[in-house]
Amino acid sequence: xxxxxxxxxxxxxxxxxxxxxxxxxxxxxxxxxxxxxxxxxxxxxxxxxxxxxxxxxxxxxxxxxxxxxxxxxxxxxxxxxxxxxxxxxxxxxxxxxxxxxxxxxxxxxxxxxxxxxxxxxxxxxxxxxxxxxxxxxxxxxxxxxxxxxxxxxxxxxxxxxxxxxxxxxxxxxxxxxxxxxxxxxxxxxxxxxxxxxxxxxxxxxxxxxxxxxxxx
Ligand code: SIN
Ligand code: FE2
Numbered sequence: 001x002x003x004x005x006x007x008x009x010x011x012x013x014x015x016x017x018x019x020x021x022x023x024x025x026x027x028x029x030x031x032x033x034x035x036x037x038x039x040x041x042x043x044x045x046x047x048x049x050x051x052x053x054x055x056x057x058x059x060x061x062x063x064x065x066x067x068x069x070x071x072x073x074x075x076x077x078x079x080x081x082x083x084x085x086x087x088x089x090x091x092x093x094x095x096x097x098x099x100x101x102x103x104x105x106x107x108x109x110x111x112x113x114x115x116x117x118x119x120x121x122x123x124x125x126x127x128x129x130x131x132x133x134x135x136x137x138x139x140x141x142x143x144x145x146x147x148x149x150x151x152x153x154x155x156x157x158x159x160x161x162x163x164x165x166x167x168x169x170x171x172x173x174x175x176x177x178x179x180x181x182x183x184x185x186x187x188x189x190x191x192x193x194x195x196x197x198x199x200x201x202x203x204x205x206x207x208x209x210x211x212x213x214x215x216x
Contacts, residue, residue, distance in 0.1 A: 010173075012106070015156060015166070018142070018180025020107050026146050027173030029099055033148060033207070034199055036093035037119055040064045043090045044082045046121050052076070058126040059189075065092045067116040067212040069135065076135050078116060078212040092117055100144050100209045107177035109142045113216060114209035122152065122192040122204040130161060130188040133210065141211035142179025148172055148207075149200030150192060157186040172197060 013021040026033065046060035049071045063069060067078040068089040082089050096117055104112035120128070133143050147170040154170045156178075157163045163186065170176065178185060192204055 015168075015176065015178070016182040016185065019156070019176070019178035019182040019185070021168065021170075022103055022106055022175040022177065024171075024173040025103055025106065025175045026099055026148070029095060030148055030173055030199060032095040033099065033146070034205070036095050037148075037205060037207075039093070040090045040119065043087070044068075044085060046119075047084055057128075058122075059128055060121040060123075060126075062089075062119050063117060064090045064096070064119065065114065065116045069116060069118045069210075069212070078135065096207065096209070099146070103144050103146070103175045103177060104142065104209075107142070107144075107179075109144075109177065109179055112141055112144065112209075112211065114141075114144065114211055115216075116210045116212040118208045118210070120206040120208070122150070122189065122206070123202060124194040125191050127191040128189040130155060130157065130165075130186045132184050132186055133208075134184060136210050136212050138211055138215065139183050140179075141215075142177050142183065144209040145176045145178075146207040146209075147174045147176075148205040149197045150195045150202070150204040152192055152204050153190040155186075155188045155190065159184055159186075161186055172199070 010025045011023050044062045046062050151171045154168050155165045157165045
């Protein structure tokens with residue numbers, strides 16, 4: 001199929017106060033990001049985490065960086081070690097760190113120093129229910145979220161769970177950055193539709209960069 005957007009320059013769409021979508025910002029570096037995801041997953045494999053309530057998440061996850069987001073019987077936590085392997089999470093690949101720095105700067109958060117990157121893998125039907133990212137101690141740092149592969153519908157609401165939701169299609173190479181007034185806004189991903197993407201097959205990947213520890 002002819003990709004009419006293959007040569008399109010990235011563009012920005014404001015989303016909310018403190019939040020912006022950087023459309024196609026990661027399009028050109030996507031192949032290197034996907035290679036790096038595969039390398040991370042060879043060390044710390046994708047797994048479906050179980051919530052403290054005993055529910056197995058439909059999204060498969062792994063992490064890289066100094067800290068990784070995980071679950072145990074008591075709750076959600078950031079840990080330097082992968083509970084599956086007992087070893088440290090793999091380091092943040094250079095391709096991840098470079099892209100995140102450029103995206104954060106473009107969104108007005110040039111100081112952002114991520115120390116954690118959660119990697120989500122969605123297969124058809126997988127979803128992420130409406131939630132806030134609130135396990136990070138320093139909420140001055142934004143979230144930088146990179147979409148790769150199959151498109152998905154992202155819901156972005158407000159500070160209260162029942163605030164009205166915007167529904168936006170996130171496509172391959174799109175980046176959403178939210179911080180400032182929208183740092184704690186509820187968001188989620190609707191069940192992934194079946195499809196085929198030339199770089200990821202039947203999957204969507206998402207990278208979310210966070211500052212989960214103290215600033216260096
Ligand atoms: C997340 O909220 O952690 C991920 C959002 C996404 O997959 O786009
Ligand atoms: Fe989130």
